Amino acid sequence: MRFKLIINIDKSKLGDIIPLNYQYECSAVIYKILSKSDEKFSQWLHDNGYNADKKLFKLFTFAKLKIPQYRIINEYIKIISDYIEWQISFVPEISTREFIQGIFREQEFELGNRNAQIKCRIQNIEMLPPPEFSETMTFQTLSPICLTLKRDNGSDEYISPTHPMAMTLIKQNLLDKYKALQGKDFPDHDFAFNFKVINEPRSSLITIKADTPQESKIRGFSCQFQLTAPIELMKIAYDGGVGSKNSLGFGMVRELEKKLNKYLINETKNIFNL
Numbered sequence: 001m002r003f004k005l006i007i008n009i010d011k012s013k014l015g016d017i018i019p020l021n022y023q024y025e026c027s028a029v030i031y032k033i034l035s036k037s038d039e040k041f042s043q044w045l046h047d048n049g050y051n052a053d054k055k056l057f058k059l060f061t062f063a064k065l066k067i068p069q070y071r072i073i074n075e076y077i078k079i080i081s082d083y084i085e086w087q088i089s090f091v092p093e094i095s096t097r098e099f100i101q102g103i104f105r106e107q108e109f110e111l112g113n114r115n116a117q118i119k120c121r122i123q124n125i126e127m128l129p130p131p132e133f134s135e136t137m138t139f140q141t142l143s144p145i146c147l148t149l150k151r152d153n154g155s156d157e158y159i160s161p162t163h164p165m166a167m168t169l170i171k172q173n174l175l176d177k178y179k180a181l182q183g184k185d186f187p188d189h190d191f192a193f194n195f196k197v198i199n200e201p202r203s204s205l206i207t208i209k210a211d212t213p214q215e216s217k218i219r220g221f222s223c224q225f226q227l228t229a230p231i232e233l234m235k236i237a238y239d240g241g242v243g244s245k246n247s248l249g250f251g252m253v254r255e256l257e258k259k260l261n262k263y264l265i266n267e268t269k270n271i272f273n274l
Helices: 023-037 039-047 097-104 166-182 231-240 258-273
Strands: 002-009 017-019 050-052 055-057 060-062 070-073 076-079 083-090 108-112 117-128 136-141 148-150 156-158 194-197 202-208 216-222 224-228 253-255
Touching (some): 017 108, 023 060, 023 097, 023 202, 097 117, 166 194, 166 231, 231 253
Antiparallel strands (some): 002 083, 017 076, 050 055, 070 076, 108 117, 136 224
């Protein structure tokens, strides 16, 4: 369940600059707005979320901010336009259209950190129609995909979507999200699954909680890709995000044109026929 927010910026209050790394601050805004309607749910979602084999999932994600006019100044973004667009997405089972539109409509909030903030007011929120889901679809990332492998010392290794383990991680992540949501394993153990990157992934290193003792850096990758999966898992990928750390603004995707999708499917069939 996906929504587009049009957000007005009152530059007379706090200014027009936000950090270049704003993902954590965006995530905090979502929790804060949710808490105004249901504080217990917001706190539970933040602290726990949905559980599958001790893995926790928040089951929402969001895109990078769409800023019509801006300028990069060192580690900050100077917003020249008077408004920004922001897409957020929730797995439908954890929310309803009326609930999300009701609590987000006309909300006012600050976005940024102690060094750079803007005053925001949601002017409009609309639900975006879902794509026509099929078992093979082509996507473009709206926020970078994060894929992690555990090193022997317990630390995370962030890998590219072209890594040999990428498809395995994406598949298991979707199965885990299904289990967290439904409370049971996916019923089909033998299904077609494929993940194919179709352009050169672009890497970005994003700082979370910058200039605090909890500061960390997460690497994500932006790309176009083709995914083959059962429709139930395809919907989770679209609504809840691909890969990990979705609630910090990683893994949101949009469908590419059907013509491109059909072309790639035919190319794949031709390869298999060789």
